[in-house]
Amino acid sequence: xxxYVPGASALHRAHPYTPLAIATGLFLxxxxxxxxxxxxxxxxxxxxxxxxxxxxxxxxxxxxxxxxPTWVLLTILxxxxxxxxxxxxxxxxxxxxxxxxxxxxGGRLAAILLAFLTALATVSPARxxxxxxxxxVPFGRVxxxxxxxxxxxxxxxxxxxxVDAQQCRGLRLGGSPLARLRALGPLVVPxxxxxxxxxxxxxxxxxxxxxxxxxxxxxxxPPAERRADRAVRWVVVTAVxxxxxxxxxxxxx
Amino acid sequence: MALDAVTFAYPGAGTPAxxxxxxxxxxxxxxxVTGAVGAGTSTLLLVAGGFAPRLTGGALSGRRxxxxxxxxxxxxxxxxxxxxxxxxxxxxxxxxxxxxxxxRGSVLxxxxxxxxxxxxxxxxxxxxxxxxxxxxxxxxxxxxxxxEPELLVLDDPAAELDPAGADALYALLPELARRGTxxxxxxxxxxxxxxxxxxxxxMEGGRVARDGPPAAVLDDTDVARxxxxxxxxAPYPLDVAALxxxxxx
Numbered sequence: 001x002x003x004y005v006p007g008a009s010a011l012h013r014a015h016p017y018t019p020l021a022i023a024t025g026l027f028l029x030x031x032x033x034x035x036x037x038x039x040x041x042x043x044x045x046x047x048x049x050x051x052x053x054x055x056x057x058x059x060x061x062x063x064x065x066x067x068x069p070t071w072v073l074l075t076i077l078x079x080x081x082x083x084x085x086x087x088x089x090x091x092x093x094x095x096x097x098x099x100x101x102x103x104x105x106g107g108r109l110a111a112i113l114l115a116f117l118t119a120l121a122t123v124s125p126a127r128x129x130x131x132x133x134x135x136x137v138p139f140g141r142v143x144x145x146x147x148x149x150x151x152x153x154x155x156x157x158x159x160x161x162x163v164d165a166q167q168c169r170g171l172r173l174g175g176s177p178l179a180r181l182r183a184l185g186p187l188v189v190p191x192x193x194x195x196x197x198x199x200x201x202x203x204x205x206x207x208x209x210x211x212x213x214x215x216x217x218x219x220x221x222p223p224a225e226r227r228a229d230r231a232v233r234w235v236v237v238t239a240v241x242x243x244x245x246x247x248x249x250x251x252x253x
Numbered sequence: 254m255a256l257d258a259v260t261f262a263y264p265g266a267g268t269p270a271x272x273x274x275x276x277x278x279x280x281x282x283x284x285x286v287t288g289a290v291g292a293g294t295s296t297l298l299l300v301a302g303g304f305a306p307r308l309t310g311g312a313l314s315g316r317r318x319x320x321x322x323x324x325x326x327x328x329x330x331x332x333x334x335x336x337x338x339x340x341x342x343x344x345x346x347x348x349x350x351x352x353x354x355x356x357r358g359s360v361l362x363x364x365x366x367x368x369x370x371x372x373x374x375x376x377x378x379x380x381x382x383x384x385x386x387x388x389x390x391x392x393x394x395x396x397x398x399x400x401e402p403e404l405l406v407l408d409d410p411a412a413e414l415d416p417a418g419a420d421a422l423y424a425l426l427p428e429l430a431r432r433g434t435x436x437x438x439x440x441x442x443x444x445x446x447x448x449x450x451x452x453x454x455x456m457e458g459g460r461v462a463r464d465g466p467p468a469a470v471l472d473d474t475d476v477a478r479x480x481x482x483x484x485x486x487a488p489y490p491l492d493v494a495a496l497x498x499x500x501x502x
Contacts, residue, residue: 126340139352146338154337201333204308208326209336209396210352218351218360220344 002062003153005121011053015229016128022049023119025236030111032243036100039107046114050121059117066113071106078102125150127223134222139211155195162190254278254301254404254435259315261300266311270296272459273315278437280403283430285446285467286439288456294439295408297456301437302326302406324404325349325397329412331389334396335381342384342392343368343377349400360399367399370425386413394422398429405429407438411445423449443467443474447491467491 006012011019026049030042050056082098125146132142166186167173173183206212255277262269271293278284278301288294299305302324306313328334339345346367350360368374371391376384381392390413397405407426411419423445426436440446446453447467455463455470463470468488471477476496477489490496 124340126338126344129338133351143338150337198333201328201330202337204304204326205334206336207304207308208324209349210400211336213352213354215354218354218357220347220351220357220360 002117002120003150003156004124005055005058006124007054007122009053009122011049011118011122012124014122014232015223015225016123016131017225018229018232019053019119019122021233021236023115025240026115027112028240029243030108032240032247034104034247036103036107039104039111042111043107043114046111046118050114050118053118053122055118055121058121059114063110063113063117067106067109070109071102074102074105075099078105120149123149130219130222133217134219136216139213139217143206143211155191158194159187159191162187162194166190254320254437255316255318256301257316257318259300259313259317261296261305261313262311263296264310268459270459271300274300274459274461275315276454276461276464278404278435280435281430281433282452283426283436283438283450285450285453286437286456287441287443287446287453287471288462292456293459294456296459297454298326298406298408298437298439302404319404321403323400323402324406325400325402326406327390327394327397327408327410329409331386331393331413334393335389340380341377342373342379342381345381345392346377346396346399349396353400363399363401367395370398370428371395372421387415387418390414391418391422402434404435404437407436409440410438411440411442419445426450443471443491447471447474468495 011022026042026046029045030039033039033042047056050059078098078101079094080092080098082095082101085096086093087096088094128149129142129146132145133139163171163173171183171186173180257275259271259274260269261271274297286294286297296305299309300313300317303317303319304326305311335345336348339348343364347360347364350363355363365374368377371394373388373391373395376388376392381389384392390410394407394410411422414422419442426438426449430436438446438450450467452465453463453467453470454461468491471491472481472487472489474489474491476492480489480496480499481487485499490499
């Protein structure tokens with residue numbers, strides 16, 4: 001599941017900008033440090049971020065599914081093509097330096113995925129709309145961001161409907177890899193065509209509902225921005241600035 | 254809203270979907286549009302509402318005057334008419350007025366009034382994604398009514414409703430007209446048009462083939478068919494009350 005997961009944690013209740021700021025901070029921190037151990041501390045921080053919202057179990061699986069192929073590729077490429085020193089793993093000479101680089105890149109990927117999937121899981125799109133509206137962000141930009149954040153759950157729901165409909169018409173999804181590949185056509189074509197049709201109809205619906213109206217929208221229930229929200233965001237900014245200062249002053253190398 | 258010799262063709266279409274259409278829609282009236290599939294009823298609504306060619310593309314010739322920019326449209330399928338940004342029915346209905354920048358109190362008042370008009374107050378805190386098609390369509394209609402349109406265009410709005418829901422929706426249209434809204438509704442449902450609209454346009458091949466009061470232009474309601482079979486001369490009574498009145502006279 002990649003999308004908002006209702007909950008009552010402090011992160012769910014926080015101003016929507018706060019989880020987004022923490023996720024952005026973790027993303028920047030992952031690139032501010034370059035030692036494998038330090039990168040994996042950032043990964044641990046991202047996991048803690050998810051756990052504090054009670055969504056660690058929810059985000060781990062998609063994060064692993066997204067990261068695993070890249071981790072394998074990084075390990076093979078850097079391990080086999082990296083420089084000395086090497087360790088022998090059976091008949092294969094594995095580069096220690098390459099392995100460390102793979103750990104760094106893989107860790108950064110893990111941190112980014114965990115951080116942003118957690119933000120997706122904890123920020124309610126409706127509250128984010130209200131928060132951005134209250135700040136006077138033009139609706140076009142609000143819609144662009146929020147529709148991007150909600151695209152995966154919507155596509156999943158559509159895929160489920162199409163799979164059900166095609167199975168009712170006799171489509172078989174199991175069998176050999178070739179048979180599975182063949183079954184993709186009747187799923188992908190209606191998925192793409194219906195998504196394009198919906199874009200048209202939703203554009204019309206939003207136009208009718210004032211989505212293209214000029215002037216400032218009224219925020220009906222803007223999320224409260226408490227002192228704790230501001231404090232957390234300042235801590236994130238300070239930590240990121242300090243990490244980059246450390247990096248560029250040479251002490252972090 | 255007035256159209257004068259309007260012809261409209263969709264992009265890439267060989268033949269126009271509307272041909273030389275002239276009509277005027279007055280405030281405070283309910284005008285029905287009916288016709289076979291492909292006759293141009295939906296296109297007439299899009300053109301009359303100013304949505305075509307602005308959003309659909311295509312070419313329009315002739316003269317079109319729309320005296321208001323408070324225009325709303327409702328389609329037959331409710332699922333694609335949601336904003337996708339609201340987690341409650343109340344937020345969905347309030348979306349339109351909020352987009353127009355109305356003060357918060359006015360938005361909430363308009364929202365509650367529209368929910369009440371459509372009989373969906375009890376759904377206000379529900380997630381729109383959990384509603385049935387009929388409930389959702391009533392929410393969609395409430396969402397456009399909350400914006401207090403001066404021209405309301407409805408394309409087969411009761412397609413997803415049960416008979417009672419459809420009756421309730423059609424009963425609301427004359428009430429909206431009494432409040433000053435110009436209502437333009439397309440449907441193949443002659444029975445309900447006969448009861449609701451004071452004027453009906455019958456479309457054929459993109460043209461307005463007939464235009465007048467329901468009793469003068471409609472002849473395909475159940476009662477009209479019975480009257481025809483009984484040898485009653487045209488124009489046929491369209492509902493039981495008209496048939497009784499004819500018999501008594």
